[in-house]
Amino acid sequence: MTTKLFGEPVRRREDPRLLTGQGRFLDDLGAHALEAAFVRSPHAHARIRDVDVSAALDVDGLVAIYTWEDLPDLLAQPLPLLIPHPALTHGRTAHPLARDLVRHVGEPVVMVVARDRYLAEDACALIRVDYEVLKPVVGVEEAVQSARLVHEDVPGNVGAHLVQEVPSAAGLGARETIEAAPHTLSFRLDIERSASMPLEGRGVYARWDADDESLRVYSSTQTSTSVRMAVAARLGLPLPKVEVIAPDVGGGFGVKIVHPWPEELLVPWAAIALGREVKWTEDRREHFVSSAHERAQVHTVRVGFDDDGRVLGLDVTILHDHGAYTPYGIIVPIITSTQLPGPYRLGAYRVEFSSIYTNTVQVTPYRGAGRPQAVFCMERTMDRIAAYLGADRTAVRAVNFIQPDEFPYDQGLIFQDGRPLIYDSGDYPESLRMLKELIGWDSFPALKAQAAAEGRSIGIGIGCYVEGTGVGPYEGGHVQVTSDGRVHVSTGLTSQGQGHETVFAQIAATELGVPLERVSVVTGDTRRFGYAVGTFASRAAVMSGNAIALACRKVREKALRIAADALEADPGDLEIVGGEVRVVGSPGASIPLATVAVLSNPLRYAFDAEAARATQFAGASSFERPPVAEGEEPGLEGRDYYSPLRSTFASGMHAAIVETDPLTAEIRILRYAVVHDCGHLINPMIVEGQIHGGVAQGVGGALYERMVYDGHGQLLNASFMDFLMPYATEVPFIETAHLETPSPLNPLGIKGAGEAGVIPVSAVIASAVEDAEGIGIDRMPISPSELFDLRRSAG
Amino acid sequence: MTDIAITLTVNGVVRQVEVPGRRLLSDCLRHDLGLTGTHVGCEHGVCGCCTVLLDGEPVRSCLTFAVTVDGHDITTVEGLAAPDGAMSPVQRAFTECHGLQCGFCTPGFLCTVTALLRDNPSPTGEEVLEGISGNLCRCTGYQNIVKSVHRAAEIMAEES
Numbered sequence: 038m039t040t041k042l043f044g045e046p047v048r049r050r051e052d053p054r055l056l057t058g059q060g061r062f063l064d065d066l067g068a069h070a071l072e073a074a075f076v077r078s079p080h081a082h083a084r085i086r087d088v089d090v091s092a093a094l095d096v097d098g099l100v101a102i103y104t105w106e107d108l109p110d111l112l113a114q115p116l117p118l119l120i121p122h123p124a125l126t127h128g129r130t131a132h133p134l135a136r137d138l139v140r141h142v143g144e145p146v147v148m149v150v151a152r153d154r155y156l157a158e159d160a161c162a163l164i165r166v167d168y169e170v171l172k173p174v175v176g177v178e179e180a181v182q183s184a185r186l187v188h189e190d191v192p193g194n195v196g197a198h199l200v201q202e203v204p205s206a207a208g209l210g211a212r213e214t215i216e217a218a219p220h221t222l223s224f225r226l227d228i229e230r231s232a233s234m235p236l237e238g239r240g241v242y243a244r245w246d247a248d249d250e251s252l253r254v255y256s257s258t259q260t261s262t263s264v265r266m267a268v269a270a271r272l273g274l275p276l277p278k279v280e281v282i283a284p285d286v287g288g289g290f291g292v293k294i295v296h297p298w299p300e301e302l303l304v305p306w307a308a309i310a311l312g313r314e315v316k317w318t319e320d321r322r323e324h325f326v327s328s329a330h331e332r333a334q335v336h337t338v339r340v341g342f343d344d345d346g347r348v349l350g351l352d353v354t355i356l357h358d359h360g361a362y363t364p365y366g367i368i369v370p371i372i373t374s375t376q377l378p379g380p381y382r383l384g385a386y387r388v389e390f391s392s393i394y395t396n397t398v399q400v401t402p403y404r405g406a407g408r409p410q411a412v413f414c415m416e417r418t419m420d421r422i423a424a425y426l427g428a429d430r431t432a433v434r435a436v437n438f439i440q441p442d443e444f445p446y447d448q449g450l451i452f453q454d455g456r457p458l459i460y461d462s463g464d465y466p467e468s469l470r471m472l473k474e475l476i477g478w479d480s481f482p483a484l485k486a487q488a489a490a491e492g493r494s495i496g497i498g499i500g501c502y503v504e505g506t507g508v509g510p511y512e513g514g515h516v517q518v519t520s521d522g523r524v525h526v527s528t529g530l531t532s533q534g535q536g537h538e539t540v541f542a543q544i545a546a547t548e549l550g551v552p553l554e555r556v557s558v559v560t561g562d563t564r565r566f567g568y569a570v571g572t573f574a575s576r577a578a579v580m581s582g583n584a585i586a587l588a589c590r591k592v593r594e595k596a597l598r599i600a601a602d603a604l605e606a607d608p609g610d611l612e613i614v615g616g617e618v619r620v621v622g623s624p625g626a627s628i629p630l631a632t633v634a635v636l637s638n639p640l641r642y643a644f645d646a647e648a649a650r651a652t653q654f655a656g657a658s659s660f661e662r663p664p665v666a667e668g669e670e671p672g673l674e675g676r677d678y679y680s681p682l683r684s685t686f687a688s689g690m691h692a693a694i695v696e697t698d699p700l701t702a703e704i705r706i707l708r709y710a711v712v713h714d715c716g717h718l719i720n721p722m723i724v725e726g727q728i729h730g731g732v733a734q735g736v737g738g739a740l741y742e743r744m745v746y747d748g749h750g751q752l753l754n755a756s757f758m759d760f761l762m763p764y765a766t767e768v769p770f771i772e773t774a775h776l777e778t779p780s781p782l783n784p785l786g787i788k789g790a791g792e793a794g795v796i797p798v799s800a801v802i803a804s805a806v807e808d809a810e811g812i813g814i815d816r817m818p819i820s821p822s823e824l825f826d827l828r829r830s831a832g
Numbered sequence: 833m834t835d836i837a838i839t840l841t842v843n844g845v846v847r848q849v850e851v852p853g854r855r856l857l858s859d860c861l862r863h864d865l866g867l868t869g870t871h872v873g874c875e876h877g878v879c880g881c882c883t884v885l886l887d888g889e890p891v892r893s894c895l896t897f898a899v900t901v902d903g904h905d906i907t908t909v910e911g912l913a914a915p916d917g918a919m920s921p922v923q924r925a926f927t928e929c930h931g932l933q934c935g936f937c938t939p940g941f942l943c944t945v946t947a948l949l950r951d952n953p954s955p956t957g958e959e960v961l962e963g964i965s966g967n968l969c970r971c972t973g974y975q976n977i978v979k980s981v982h983r984a985a986e987i988m989a990e991e992s
């Protein structure tokens with residue numbers, strides 16, 4: 038019997054509690070807590086002249102009302118700018134509660150605490166804020182031209198400006214190379230705003246223990262350790278006196294990585310100030326107008342290529358709409374600009390972006406983080422080249438691919454982690470071969486002709502991408518075997534539904550040779566593991582997975598050493614199978630791992646049967662050395678960290694067949710195929726689930742989702758009624774195939790899989806609609822009415 | 833605001849509670865009765881997370897005032913398993929087919945699908961899509977939820 042579980046489609050261990058209503062999400066906690074609500078700005082740009090709370094004071098059940106002026110010094114400061122960058126010359130963040138100026142609809146102005154949420158909202162409704170309304174700046178093009186400023190001290194509304202350039206082999210710049218190329222094309226490509234939209238919004242619940250002077254905060258976050266540090270710093274508490282726990286989290290997709298959210302500071306602060314438990318649960322409208330969006334960018338592309346479609350030079354200029362603040366720095370446009378080359382070897386590449394402030398909700402990473410835009414640019418470019426040359430779209434891609442023997446491949450750029458962008462491994466030609474086979478690329482023309490004969494128009498599209506995954510700097514894992522033989526694993530990063538309890542248990546069970554049932558996993562609880570970065574950028578499996586494997590290896594080594602002593606064997610002759618340490622090839626000689634755990638601690642009160650049984654193995658103690666020898670620790674546990682040299686690079690290719698209705702211009706996806714390479718698979722079922730979910734979000738981004746702002750900066754569709762996300766009826770069946778090119782960078786050979794599904798979808802659908810219609814598609818998402826208009830202007 | 837005394841039969845247990853007239857059924861179940869399995873994703877009737885069975889029929893508990901269901905029978909996700917805790921065929925199918933990720937939308941799906949399969953024990957693919965087309969899931973991409981529904985139908989047929 039082996040316990041090799043790595044690579045198996047093991048069923049999820051988190052399911053039973055989630056299926057029976059026993060999950061514990063943020064709003065399920067704190068039954069008796071006071072509840073907070075916020076008065077938020079109804080204006081996109083305004084000066085606060087006065088806040089009058091007098092009418093609200095009569096609300097029965099009101100406990101407290103706070104404005105910016107009530108905040109203590111540390112908390113009154115602007116929120117931290119998390120990822121500074123030299124190119125971000127004018128980084129700006131909001132105050133936890135607005136001070137003087139509001140810069141987008143939804144910015145929090147007043148916090149109310151009451152006996153319950155209904156009463157808190159009653160009080161909010163009675164608070165009068167007097168605003169001097171200013172004209173807002175909406176949309177990047179208006180922002181760069183406008184004399185009006187979002188921040189008075191940020192000229193031209195430009196927060197950041199960055200150029201990266203990789204010259205050609207001959208040392209020429211991209212612009213010169215393009216001028217000299219046999220063929221050139223220029224065009225503009227737009228993508229609209231969307232948002233993560235987890236079904237559980239944000240939420241915070243805090244308890245202050247006045248006797249112990251300690252604070253416990255629960256937050257629906259993707260990074261509990263960083264929330265903890267932020268809370269300690271901004272509330273002036275010693276770090277060890279603050280605990281932050283991410284309970285069950287109902288989806289994140291990026292938006293819950295921002296930290297601290299104003300509410301993550303304000304709620305704990307109020308809990309301390311009032312000496313009572315306080316909770317805030319975001320409602321859906323709040324989520325639309327006060328969390329974060331992403332995607333909106335305008336791209337100007339110029340490309341030079343030869344007769345085979347080989348890209349000799351590519352020049353891309355990006356206007357990135359950053360919304361009102363830059364709490365998360367300029368990660369999104371940095372990713373777009375560096376991930377744009379994808380699986381291709383570009384002759385010369387120049388990319389330039391400006392990050393622009395507007396009076397709209399701030400922009401921070403949403404699943405894929407800048408990559409859907411990048412892939413849209415690169416893949417539209419490939420399609421344009423193919424169309425220009427009259428070549429097959431896959432053939433143009435193939436001539437540009439980096440070849441399998443060229444890894445590690447240095448793109449010559451600096452990636453989001455500040456490290457060189459070097460691809461670790463991959464096999465793009467094989468991936469394309471698999472995809473073409475899966476979707477039936479070569480036989481599609483016949484299908485299309487047949488459909489045309491029936492009066493139907495169908496089209497096929499393709500999109501290829503490379504995704505930097507598993508970004509550092511580190512994650513850690515702690516593993517403890519207790520005297521009952523159970524294995525307790527903890528890691529600091531969080532989980533929002535990715536099945537970490539299962540995959541991390543698979544890794545630990547495999548490494549330690551114990552049955553899965555004996556392994557328990559805790560994530561995102563700073564009481565159990567204090568150092569962590571967080572769950573984002575498809576990094577959890579790579580980072581914590583490897584850290585846990587390394588910690589298990591330490592534990593295993595110690596277990597074998599102790600067992601070798603007890604069994605009078607050589608550690609090299611031992612193996613752990615089914616929770617028993619045994620001498621290889623001699624079945625009689627074994628000792629349970631549980632017993633080894635007891636032996637690892639010289640203090641052996643016989644609390645349990647295991648301890649009593651272990652005494653038979655205890656050797657005579659020597660009076661020459663202390664019970665815990667130098668360099669040793671009591672207990673069978675280990676902690677280790679994994680810190681990679683640089684990111685891993687997963688890759689994939691998607692293809693779709695769509696049908697467009699000749700009358701209504703409705704776009705229907707008939708088939709969707711995915712070839713995916715994330716290195717070794719820990720749990721293929723879970724990886725596939727991640728792909729499905731990603732593709733569904735991509736379909737939303739390609740066909741439905743957009744944030745509709747009017748000229749006054751009002752978000753016109755801040756509800757699920759008007760912001761359309763796909764239901765089961767809109768998402769196609771997804772056919773998948775896996776390619777495994779293991780990463781040479783980490784012990785488990787894995788790359789990440791969390792975001793891949795979403796990345797190329799807009800590019801693929803655009804490609805397919807273009808093929809069906811014969812009309813160029815240069816902005817996404819595309820609705821039937823937009824397609825209808827395109828037809829009219831083309832016809 | 834004067835509270836109103838109501839009586840609900842929730843998961844087979846008679847519960848009495850006093851609520852203001854404006855109290856949503858979702859809040860009443862979650863916060864007054866402590867049955868937090870029912871989730872709230874939008875509070876405007878679109879996502880389906882808050883779906884419970886009212887006299888056997890799926891309803892949005894976020895669009896229902898608690899006082900309007902005085903005297904009625906409600907089943908929440910906590911009431912789907914057998915009294916001994918054994919998961920229902922629908923619940924088992926969801927775990928077999930990886931029909932959930934974060935699990936936030938799941939209680940709404942489970943209630944919807946339970947009613948769907950009671951009324952139509954062997955739905956076609958179209959009927960399954962139609963049946964779950966009022967529930968949003970942001971994680972799974974639905975494919976495995978659809979698979980779960982078919983699998984649940986199979987389990988129910990095998991066990992009947």
Ligand code: FES
Pocket residue numbers: 871872873874875876877878879880881882883892893894895
């Ligand atoms: S919470 Fe009731 S439908 Fe969304």
Ligand code: FES
Pocket residue numbers: 236287288534932933934935936937938968969970971972
């Ligand atoms: S599983 Fe997360 S929303 Fe459905």
